[in-house]
Amino acid sequence: MKIHLLRHSVFAAIIALYFLTAATPANSQTVINSSRIGGYSEDITFVTSGALKDKIVILDGFDIFAVENKKKPTGAMDKVFDVKVPEIDVFPNGIAYVASEDLFVLNQNVHTNKLYFFDQTGAYKGKRGIQYLNPAYLPGHLEGLAYIPASSPFFPDHLVMVVLDDLAGGPQRIEIMRRDGVVEAELYRPDWPASFTSDAGIAGVSFLAPNRLLVTTYDNNIWTLDFSGNIVSGPVTLAANSGFEGIIQLGDTNIAVVDYPQKLLFLDSSLNRLPDKDRNDLIGLDLNRPGGIAWNSDTNRLLIKHDDNLPVSAGGGIAAVPTTLDSAAQIVSLSADIIRRRLTYLPDEHLIATLQVSGPAADRAILLYNNDGTFNSQVSLSPTSLGFNPGQPVALTYIPVTHEFVINFNGGTGDQPLERRSLRVLSRAGTLVRTIDLTSTGTTGVGGLDFFNFGSGDRFIILGSAGRAFVTDLNGNSRNSNGALFGEFNSRVKLGLISRADIAAITTGPLAGAFAVVDPQNGEVVIFRLD
Numbered sequence: 001m002k003i004h005l006l007r008h009s010v011f012a013a014i015i016a017l018y019f020l021t022a023a024t025p026a027n028s029q030t031v032i033n034s035s036r037i038g039g040y041s042e043d044i045t046f047v048t049s050g051a052l053k054d055k056i057v058i059l060d061g062f063d064i065f066a067v068e069n070k071k072k073p074t075g076a077m078d079k080v081f082d083v084k085v086p087e088i089d090v091f092p093n094g095i096a097y098v099a100s101e102d103l104f105v106l107n108q109n110v111h112t113n114k115l116y117f118f119d120q121t122g123a124y125k126g127k128r129g130i131q132y133l134n135p136a137y138l139p140g141h142l143e144g145l146a147y148i149p150a151s152s153p154f155f156p157d158h159l160v161m162v163v164l165d166d167l168a169g170g171p172q173r174i175e176i177m178r179r180d181g182v183v184e185a186e187l188y189r190p191d192w193p194a195s196f197t198s199d200a201g202i203a204g205v206s207f208l209a210p211n212r213l214l215v216t217t218y219d220n221n222i223w224t225l226d227f228s229g230n231i232v233s234g235p236v237t238l239a240a241n242s243g244f245e246g247i248i249q250l251g252d253t254n255i256a257v258v259d260y261p262q263k264l265l266f267l268d269s270s271l272n273r274l275p276d277k278d279r280n281d282l283i284g285l286d287l288n289r290p291g292g293i294a295w296n297s298d299t300n301r302l303l304i305k306h307d308d309n310l311p312v313s314a315g316g317g318i319a320a321v322p323t324t325l326d327s328a329a330q331i332v333s334l335s336a337d338i339i340r341r342r343l344t345y346l347p348d349e350h351l352i353a354t355l356q357v358s359g360p361a362a363d364r365a366i367l368l369y370n371n372d373g374t375f376n377s378q379v380s381l382s383p384t385s386l387g388f389n390p391g392q393p394v395a396l397t398y399i400p401v402t403h404e405f406v407i408n409f410n411g412g413t414g415d416q417p418l419e420r421r422s423l424r425v426l427s428r429a430g431t432l433v434r435t436i437d438l439t440s441t442g443t444t445g446v447g448g449l450d451f452f453n454f455g456s457g458d459r460f461i462i463l464g465s466a467g468r469a470f471v472t473d474l475n476g477n478s479r480n481s482n483g484a485l486f487g488e489f490n491s492r493v494k495l496g497l498i499s500r501a502d503i504a505a506i507t508t509g510p511l512a513g514a515f516a517v518v519d520p521q522n523g524e525v526v527i528f529r530l531d
Helices: 003-008 416-420 491-495
Strands: 029-036 041-046 055-060 063-068 078-082 094-098 103-107 114-118 124-129 141-148 158-164 172-177 183-187 202-208 212-217 221-225 231-237 247-249 255-259 263-267 292-296 301-306 317-321 329-333 340-346 351-356 365-370 375-380 393-399 404-409 422-427 432-437 446-452 459-464 468-472 488-490 502-505 515-519 524-530
Touching: 029 491, 041 141, 041 247, 041 255, 055 094, 094 158, 103 141, 158 202, 172 202, 202 255, 212 247, 292 351, 292 446, 292 515, 301 340, 340 393, 340 502, 351 393, 404 416, 404 446, 416 422, 446 515, 459 502, 488 491, 491 524
Parallel strands: 041 094, 094 141, 141 202, 202 247, 292 340, 292 502, 393 446, 446 502
Antiparallel strands: 029 524, 041 055, 055 063, 063 078, 094 103, 103 114, 114 124, 141 158, 158 172, 172 183, 202 212, 212 221, 221 231, 247 255, 255 263, 292 301, 301 317, 317 329, 340 351, 351 365, 365 375, 393 404, 404 422, 422 432, 446 459, 459 468, 468 488, 502 515, 515 524
C-alpha cells in the first residue's frame, strides 16, 4: 500500500486558494457536532528540550500529537496544538524539531519553496523561503523533514528534506539546507535503487548518529546513507506493514518509524526490532482518511467511506456512524488497491453507491451495495458506455424523485476546465440525460455535492473551489429570480475545514435539515445547519 497516494488528490491545485476567497455569507451556519474520526500520520520528530522534552511528536493531519518515549508507555497520544494558520493550505508532510531554535519546522505541498515554524505552544513563528541550488528549480512534492544536530561532523545545525521533481513518482532528491532555507547540498545518485525514485519512493529521513542518514521507502524498507548519498547498508525490511512515513533517532539512540495510520514501531540503533516498545494509538473511530459521506435514511446513520487503497484487513470500507459521531459499525468491506471516491444513498432502492475511480477507464463505475454490505450491481461510467470520455468521476449524488445520478468528472478528451465546472445527469441505467453548466456560479471545480429538498424546492449543495460551499437549483442556478443567493459560505472560515471531500444532506431523524461534511486530510466530520 502506498499511503502517499493521498497527495495526488484532485483538489491539491485549488486548496491553495482557500484563504483567498471568503464567500458572501448568504446564510449563517450553526455547527451541531464535529469530531476527528480518524488519523493519518505523515512524519515524526523527537524533542530534546523544553516542555515536550523526551517526547515523540507526531504530525497527523493538521494536528500535532506527543507521546512519551518509554519502554512501557502509559500515557495517551495527546494533541498539543494544531497548525491551522492561514499560510498552511493543505496538510503538512514533514516536521522536525530544530534544537538550536527550540522550534518545530514544517513543510507542505502547495508551497514547495516555504518552511513554516511553530514554537512548543503552537504559536506560529512565521515562514522562511527555500532557495534551491538551481534558482529555477521548484519540486512538485515534499516529504519528510529532519534536523541535523550541532554534533554532526557533516552539516551541523542544518535541515534535511525529501523532495520529488514531480508528482509522477520522481526522481527524488534529498536537500540539505541551512535553517534560513538556503540549500547547500543535494543528494541524488542515478544508481539509487528503483524504490528510491519509483512510485514506492522515499518518504522519511532522519539523522543517524554519528554521521549517517536513514531514509524510509513506502515499500516498508529502511536504508542507511552517508552524506554523499551512497548507500551504506539496507534495506532493512519490516514486512506486513502499510508503508512508512516518518523516521527518527531518539535520545536513547533507538529508532522509531511511524506506520499507517499512527502506529509507532521501534528498533535499536542497529535497526533490530524492539517490538515490546511498539504502540498503536487510534484517533476517534479509527475511520482513517475518510473520503466520502452520505445519509442512510433507512437507518438514520451517516455512511462514511474510509481507509481507501488499503487491504481489507486494515479496515477499509464503508461504516455506519450516528450523528453523535461516537461509534462506528463496518457495513461494506472494500478490496485492496482500488480507489473509490464519494458516497450517495438511493433511498428508493435502499442501496449504497460509491464511485470506482482507479484502474483502466473501462472499469470506472458506480458500485452499488445492499445495506447488509453485499455487492448488488454496478453502473458503468466507461467512455464506451457513456459515448464520450469525461475523465475520472469526482463527485456523486442521486436524485430520488427522478431516479437519476449526478456526477462531476475531472475532464477527459475535450475541454477539461468545462468538464470540471459541469454536472452530468445520468439515468439510473447510466445514460446521459443532460448537462448542468455551473460556470455562472464562478466555481472552477466540484469537490462533493448532494441533493436535498428541505421545503424550498429541489436543490444541490456543492463543495466548490476555493473553499466555497453553495446551493443551486437543479439547473445550476445559484440565485433566485430576485437575484438573491440560495445559500453560500466559506467552509474554512465558517466550519474550520481546510479540505472537504464530500457532503451529505441529513433528511430524516432528529437532525433532519442539517448537513454533514467530511475532511479527509484531518479525518474530521462536521455536522451543521444553514440558518
